Amino acid sequence: MLQIIDRRNDSKNKSAVNRNRFIRRFKGQIRKAVQEAIARRRIADIDNGEKVGIPAKDISEPQFRHGQGGRWSIVQPGNDRFVTGDEFDRPSGGAGDGGSSASPDGEGLDDFVFTLSREEFLDIFFDDLALPHLVKTQLARISEYKRVRAGFTSTGVPTNINVVRSLRGATGRRIAAGAPYVKTLRALRAELEQLESSGAGESKRAEEIRREIARLLRRIEGLPFIDTFDLRYNNRIRIPAPSTQAVMFCIMDVSGSMDDEKKQIAKRFFMLLYLFLTRTYEHIEIVFIRHHTQAMEVGEDDFFHSRETGGTVVSSALELMQQIVRERYASNAWNIYCAQASDGDNWEADSPKCRDLLDSTIMPLVQYYAYIEISEGDPQNLWREYAQVRANHPQCFAMQQIGGMADIYPVFRELFRKKLA
Amino acid sequence: MKRKSSALPAGSEWSFESIERYDREIGRVAGEYGLDGYRHQLEIITAEQMMDAYASIGMPVYYHHWSFGKHFLSTEKSYKHGQMGLAYEIVINSDPCIVYLMEENTLPMQALVIAHAAYGHNSFFKGNYLFRTWTSAEAIIDYMVFARNVIAECEERYGEDEVEQLLDACHALMTVGVDRYKRPPKLSLSKERERRKERETYLQSQVNDLWRTLPPRREREETEVERRFPEEPEENLLYFIEKNAPLLEPWQREIVRIVRKIGQYFYPQRQTQLMNEGWACFWHYTLLYHLYEQRLLGDGFMLEFLQSHTNVTCQPPFNSPHFNGINPYALGFAMWRDIRRICTAPTAEDSEWFPGLAGSDWRESLDFAMRNFKDESFIAQYLSPKLMREFRLFNILDDAERPKLRIEAIHDEQGYRVLRQRLADQYNLGSREPDIQVWNVDLRDERSLTLRHFKYQGRPLGGTRDAMLKHVATLWGFPVRLEEQDENGNVKLLTEVKIDRRRDRHDSAAADADPQP
Numbered sequence: 001m002l003q004i005i006d007r008r009n010d011s012k013n014k015s016a017v018n019r020n021r022f023i024r025r026f027k028g029q030i031r032k033a034v035q036e037a038i039a040r041r042r043i044a045d046i047d048n049g050e051k052v053g054i055p056a057k058d059i060s061e062p063q064f065r066h067g068q069g070g071r072w073s074i075v076q077p078g079n080d081r082f083v084t085g086d087e088f089d090r091p092s093g094g095a096g097d098g099g100s101s102a103s104p105d106g107e108g109l110d111d112f113v114f115t116l117s118r119e120e121f122l123d124i125f126f127d128d129l130a131l132p133h134l135v136k137t138q139l140a141r142i143s144e145y146k147r148v149r150a151g152f153t154s155t156g157v158p159t160n161i162n163v164v165r166s167l168r169g170a171t172g173r174r175i176a177a178g179a180p181y182v183k184t185l186r187a188l189r190a191e192l193e194q195l196e197s198s199g200a201g202e203s204k205r206a207e208e209i210r211r212e213i214a215r216l217l218r219r220i221e222g223l224p225f226i227d228t229f230d231l232r233y234n235n236r237i238r239i240p241a242p243s244t245q246a247v248m249f250c251i252m253d254v255s256g257s258m259d260d261e262k263k264q265i266a267k268r269f270f271m272l273l274y275l276f277l278t279r280t281y282e283h284i285e286i287v288f289i290r291h292h293t294q295a296m297e298v299g300e301d302d303f304f305h306s307r308e309t310g311g312t313v314v315s316s317a318l319e320l321m322q323q324i325v326r327e328r329y330a331s332n333a334w335n336i337y338c339a340q341a342s343d344g345d346n347w348e349a350d351s352p353k354c355r356d357l358l359d360s361t362i363m364p365l366v367q368y369y370a371y372i373e374i375s376e377g378d379p380q381n382l383w384r385e386y387a388q389v390r391a392n393h394p395q396c397f398a399m400q401q402i403g404g405m406a407d408i409y410p411v412f413r414e415l416f417r418k419k420l421a
Numbered sequence: 422m423k424r425k426s427s428a429l430p431a432g433s434e435w436s437f438e439s440i441e442r443y444d445r446e447i448g449r450v451a452g453e454y455g456l457d458g459y460r461h462q463l464e465i466i467t468a469e470q471m472m473d474a475y476a477s478i479g480m481p482v483y484y485h486h487w488s489f490g491k492h493f494l495s496t497e498k499s500y501k502h503g504q505m506g507l508a509y510e511i512v513i514n515s516d517p518c519i520v521y522l523m524e525e526n527t528l529p530m531q532a533l534v535i536a537h538a539a540y541g542h543n544s545f546f547k548g549n550y551l552f553r554t555w556t557s558a559e560a561i562i563d564y565m566v567f568a569r570n571v572i573a574e575c576e577e578r579y580g581e582d583e584v585e586q587l588l589d590a591c592h593a594l595m596t597v598g599v600d601r602y603k604r605p606p607k608l609s610l611s612k613e614r615e616r617r618k619e620r621e622t623y624l625q626s627q628v629n630d631l632w633r634t635l636p637p638r639r640e641r642e643e644t645e646v647e648r649r650f651p652e653e654p655e656e657n658l659l660y661f662i663e664k665n666a667p668l669l670e671p672w673q674r675e676i677v678r679i680v681r682k683i684g685q686y687f688y689p690q691r692q693t694q695l696m697n698e699g700w701a702c703f704w705h706y707t708l709l710y711h712l713y714e715q716r717l718l719g720d721g722f723m724l725e726f727l728q729s730h731t732n733v734t735c736q737p738p739f740n741s742p743h744f745n746g747i748n749p750y751a752l753g754f755a756m757w758r759d760i761r762r763i764c765t766a767p768t769a770e771d772s773e774w775f776p777g778l779a780g781s782d783w784r785e786s787l788d789f790a791m792r793n794f795k796d797e798s799f800i801a802q803y804l805s806p807k808l809m810r811e812f813r814l815f816n817i818l819d820d821a822e823r824p825k826l827r828i829e830a831i832h833d834e835q836g837y838r839v840l841r842q843r844l845a846d847q848y849n850l851g852s853r854e855p856d857i858q859v860w861n862v863d864l865r866d867e868r869s870l871t872l873r874h875f876k877y878q879g880r881p882l883g884g885t886r887d888a889m890l891k892h893v894a895t896l897w898g899f900p901v902r903l904e905e906q907d908e909n910g911n912v913k914l915l916t917e918v919k920i921d922r923r924r925d926r927h928d929s930a931a932a933d934a935d936p937q938p
Contacts, residue, residue, distance in 0.1 A: 002444050003462040003517070004437055007470060008524055014473040015493040022490030025585070061488055062593050062885035062892070064855050069821040070880030075844040077747060078738020079815035079831055086828040090819070114494035115501075 023120060029054040030116070034124045038271070039264060042300050043250075043286060046125070046271045049118045053111030125271075147236040156233025165232035173230055178220045185216045246281040246335040246367075248274060249324075251317045253342035254290045256309040262374045263304055266341035269372055269408050273339045276412065281335060287324060291317035293347075297324065314346045314382060318357045325365055336366045344373040344380035344401075355385040363393050370411045371399040428717040433527035433725075440522070443532045444539070450711045451540040455784055456704065458543030459558060460517040463535070467524050471511070472496050474521060478687070479511040481519065482565040484572040484679075486588050512538035514546040514690075516558040529725040536708045541701030548792045549696070551689035561686060567613060568679045575672050587673055590892040591659065591680035597857055598659025598681045599688045621671040654858040654873070658893070659684070661859045667868060668898035668922050677896070692850055695796045699753015702734055703761075706754070736812065752812065756799070759808050760787055770806060778803075801845035806837045816843045821879070852877055860904065869900035874915070876907045882915065890918045898922035 023030060033052035041050070116124075152165055188209050195206045250270045252258070258266075277284050288303040289295055292310045295317035321338065329336060346354070363369065373383055379401060390397045400411040429446060430439040440463065466474070476493035477483035513519040520538045522531050546552050576584045591598070655661045659681040663674050690697070709726055712718050736751035737743040760778070763771045764786050767779035778786055790803060815831040816839060830836030830843070846852055860873035872893065874882055886903060894901040902917040 002441055002448075004440060005462060005464045006437075007464045007466045010466075010470070012469060014470070015476050015490060017485045018476060018487065018490030019493055020490070021485060021487040021581075021585070022494065025487045059491060060885075060888075061589075062888040063596050064857055064889055065883035065885055066855055066880045067883035068881075070876075071821070071878040072819040072880070073816060073829065073843050073846070073878075074819065075747070075814055075816050075840060075847055076739040077736055077812040077814055078740065078744075079813040080738065080740070082815050082828045082831055084828055084831055084833070084836060087825040089824075090826055112491070112495065114498050 023116075026054055026059060027124075029058055031124055031127070034116070034121060037121075038125065038268070043267070043271050043274050044284075046122075046275055048121070049116055050121045051113055051115050053113040056112045059112055122275075125268075147238055150235045150237045152232045153235040154232065156235070160233040160236075162232045162234050166226065166230050169232060170226045170230040173227065174223050174225070177223050181216045181220050185213060185220075188213050188216070245283040245285075246277050246337060247285045247287060247329050248277055249287050249289060249321050249336070249338040250303065251289045251291070251321065251338065251340040251342075252303065253292070253312055253314070253345070254306070254308050255292045255312045255343075255345065257343050257345060258374075262341075262343060265374055265402065265405060265408070266372070267304060268405055269341055269370075269411070270339050272408060272412060273337060273370065277337060285329075287321075289317050289320055289324075291320075295320040311347055312342075312345050313350050314342065315350050315353045315357055318354060318362060322357070322361055322365075338362070338366050338369045340369070340371045342371075342373060342382065344375045344382055346380065346382040348381055351381045351385040354382065355389055358386075358389045358397075359392060363389065363397065366396065368396045369393075369398070371397075372408065372411055373399070373401045374403075375401065376403055428715075429712070429722075430528065431719050431722060433529070435526070435528040435531050439528060440531055440535070443528075444535050446712060446717060447532065447536050447540060447708050450708050451536075451544075451704070453711075454704075454707070455788070456540050456544045458518060458540060458547050459515075461520055461539040461543055462517045463520050463522055463539065465524055466521050468500070471521065471523050472500060474511050479513055479521075480565055481513070482562065482569055484569040484588075485576075486592070487585065488589075488592060510534040510538045512542045513561075514542075514552060514556060514558055514686075515561050518543040518546065518558070527725065529722045530729065532709065532722075533705055533726055533729060536705035537701045540708065541704035542697060544704070545693075545697050545700045545791060548788070549689070549693060549795075550793055551693055551795055555689050556686050564613065564682065568683065571617075571675060571679060575676060579672065584676065586895065587676055588680065590895045591677055593889055593892040594658050594662075594896075595680060595684040596854060598657055598684045600657050600660070600685065601851070617675060621675070650862045650864055651859060654860055656856075656858050657681075658857070658859060658872070662893075662896045665862070666897050669896065689795075692795045692797075695749040695753040695756075695848060696791070696794065696799050697753075698750045699755075699757050700791055702730070702750055702754040703757035706730060706758075738813070752808075755808055755811070756803055757787065759805055760790060760803055763805065768807075774805060775803075796848035797845050797850075800848060801841060804841045804844065806832075809837055809840055814840050814844065816840055855880070855882055857903075867900055869902060869917075870897045871902045871904060873912070874903065874905045876905060879908070881905075887916055890916055894918040894920045 030052060033054055034050065037050045037052055038046070152162055192206060192209045192213070195201060195203065195209070200206060248270075252263070252266055274284065274286065286300075288298050288300055290298055290303055290306075290308075291312070291314065292308045293313045293316065297320065298306075317340075325336060358369070371386055373379065383399070383401070386397075386399050390399055398411045400407060402408060402411075429442060430436075444463070472493060474481070475496050476489045483489065510523070511521045518539065520534065520543075522534055526534065546556075546558060552558075572584060572588075651661065651665075659677055662669070663677040663681065666674075666677075669677070709718065709723075713723055734748070734751045734754045736748045737745075761783045763775055763778050764781050764783035767775070772779045790799065794802060809832040813832055816829045816836070818827045818829045820827075830839035832840065856875040856877060857872055858875070859870065861871040863869045863871075870893070872890075882903075882905070890901055890903055899921060900917060900919045903915045904912050905915050906912045
């Protein structure tokens with residue numbers, strides 16, 4: 001007796017364990033690949049999975065094999081030119097008729113490329129930043145959903161039946177299914193009319209036609225008015241539902257002393273804030289402001305990759321931000337967040353001015369202001385002034401001097417705590 | 422005139438009823454042809470599950486290891502990017518024979534798979550002498566469950582990393598961990614379990630006996646001629662390590678044994694790929710055509726079936742961009758068909774080349790060939806001049822010592838025998854894979870293990886040899902050397918790994934040393 005077993009509903013992800021083992025084993029290489037990927041990708045792309053490649057050499061599984069050399073006698077199909085005794089040069093690598101069918105080692109030099117899921121990617125991203133576990137799950141989870149309409153489906157529960165759609169479908173079906181009868185009916189009526197007009201209205205043929213017409217009418221009548229097949233249901237799907245809109249200002253010092261490494265740290269700082277915002281807001285805009293002695297609004301590429309020299313006037317950036325907020329983000333419709341990264345150098349006389357600007361105009365506008373100073377030495381003058389701002393606005397101003405990635409998170413501690421509570 | 426398919430369901434949607442009906446009809450015809458296989462069991466799976474099955478070489482149960490995760494990731498990637506389709510079927514050499522059908526297949530594809538796997542491969546598994554002697558279909562699934570449990574237990578007790586390192590080394594040696602000539606005892610689960618306990622207790626002491634540093638009668642031993650160990654070179658590296666590696670714990674020996682057994686189970690598959698695939702193709706073709714002739718199948722069905730069939734059994738020529746060696750499906754299918762032709766309609770040439778075969782009963786001749794050959798001998802015995810002409814086969818000699826490649830033979834009267842012999846050799850695992858044997862163990866001094874590579878046709882070992890030797894050293898625990906003996910009997914040291922696990926010191930050196938005296 002034949003056995004057919006339906007395994008389709010068996011547990012899925014049988015390979016999940018093996019996949020995790022793979023990722024665990026090559027964590028070092030994968031982390032490196034993820035770091036490269038982060039350097040490459042845009043801040044707003046942080047929340048996706050990522051294709052990463054790690055060197056195939058590292059993950060090869062060796063076997064004893066033959067190498068190149070020695071005598072190989074190879075039989076191949078499709079001879080269209082050779083006769084016994086022909087001699088010719090070795091083809092230079094690649095496909096074709098060479099003696100290369102015994103591949104030397106079978107180990108390519110290409111990268112082994114695979115896709116990390118969003119969770120795996122974020123996990124590695126978080127690992128670098130030393131996020132507390134609770135925050136990790138908070139960030140990685142999409143917890144709130146709302147249901148929105150998404151067209152119609154042919155299956156569903158009775159409460160969701162869409163009457164208009166269903167009846168429209170039923171009408172269409174009745175017309176289509178009745179079409180052959182209607183056609184014959186029309187022909188018969190024409191014939192009957194002709195018979196009647198020619199005075200043969202009582203003839204046997206006319207009687208026959210009348211019976212046939214009645215039969216066809218019954219047939220048409222007999223088509224079901226509505227069929228389960230016609231039913232259409234309103235379709236609702238769940239989509240993640242963060243609440244409203246936010247704008248995030250990224251302000252960075254691009255004076256000569258900010259090297260690429262510092263910029264990479266700053267980038268993670270911005271990414272983390274972005275990630276936090278995506279959990280809370282539906283729509284997020286990012287504004288990049290870079291500054292040296294003058295501030296300028298730029299695109300993301302310019303922001304991270306161009307380099308200027310010269311002094312530093314931080315207030316120029318704050319003024320520009322203020323101006324942009326006034327023009328584009330009237331503060332009652334937008335939640336404003338600001339993240340500023342700098343190496344702490346500022347023109348001496350400018351720092352008090354920055355403090356004034358923040359205290360009086362900017363802090364009332366923003367939800368949260370985070371500042372990181374990427375430097376190793378003693379805090380600079382800007383730090384001292386900002387410390388006063390923090391004293392005035394302890395709930396929504398955070399600052400931190402950082403040397404590496406793991407120092408970034410404390411800047412947001414207050415922010416995350418507020419949300420987690 | 423248009424055929425009207427009346428008997429079997431048409432269309433592309435399958436249902437359980439229609440699959441059952443197809444199976445019944447195909448089974449009936451297979452019975453008429455005298456195909457004999459294990460009972461079979463069809464399992465419907467999704468594409469995802471197919472990828473899972475891929476990663477574990479088709480086995481429904483397997484222990485966990487990162488390399489399976491790697492295979493899964495690469496399969497998933499190429500599948501999702503549309504670079505590759507999944508195989509339509511996977512069939513497992515077990516009793517009952519398990520055949521996976523993919524949910525996405527159309528009804529004609531399901532019928533094709535049933536004929537191909539459940540009747541073609543299945544009868545091959547049951548009939549071919551290699552499978553009969555080397556694998557135990559009725560025990561394999563149970564054994565895999567046993568293996569998974571043992572390894573999971575070891576992971577729990579000794580840590581995942583320990584086990585993983587051991588498995589890495591064992592996997593690397595899997596291809597040189599098979600008995601090629603000795604018939605292994607049948608797998609039996611109850612016996613395995615029983616023996617496992619036994620082995621754990623006694624094996625270790627026996628092994629240590631070999632290394633006893635103070636033999637009771639020392640004076641006499643000194644006068645003896647130095648005992649060689651092993652007395653005969655051993656081709657099965659994993660077997661040798663399992664039985665003799667001095668420092669392995671009992672559980673480690675158990676794992677080595679498991680990997681070895683599984684490697685042994687897959688060994689016949691590697692030796693009969695061409696025959697096995699060709700056999701399955703021949704039968705799906707013959708069975709479905711038979712049903713078509715009985716007017717049970719419609720033209721639409723046949724068109725779809727033939728399209729898949731020709732895709733699989735197509736052989737691009739050597740200069741085509743699609744060329745990827747000789748397609749075992751194509752050549753295998755053609756050879757089985759050719760044998761049938763030689764039996765039923767022999768030409769004068771066939772009568773000369775195959776006097777015993779020409780005109781014989783084709784069913785019996787095919788059955789005989791299926792039971793008693795492997796790829797190498799099958800080609801040497803049955804490849805006919807007609808097929809060599811059809812495939813336009815030719816033979817190239819690539820000798821590293823000569824500046825040019827040379828055509829040694831083509832599909833003509835002088836070339837047939839050479840071609841046939843060369844092609845058969847191409848399918849000989851013995852010449853395709855390097856011949857490496859355990860040569861000597863230094864019992865007295867540093868306890869080093871010497872492996873010897875016997876060069877064939879002057880072919881050197883590839884660049885993986887250093888990595889491989891490290892794996893051997895991991896298992897052996899003492900220095901490991903690799904020597905090479907060329908065809909004239911000269912021996913030279915290729916590379917060695919110095920290691921002494923007792924002192925936990927890792928120090929490896931790899932160098933091409935001077936020829937040894």
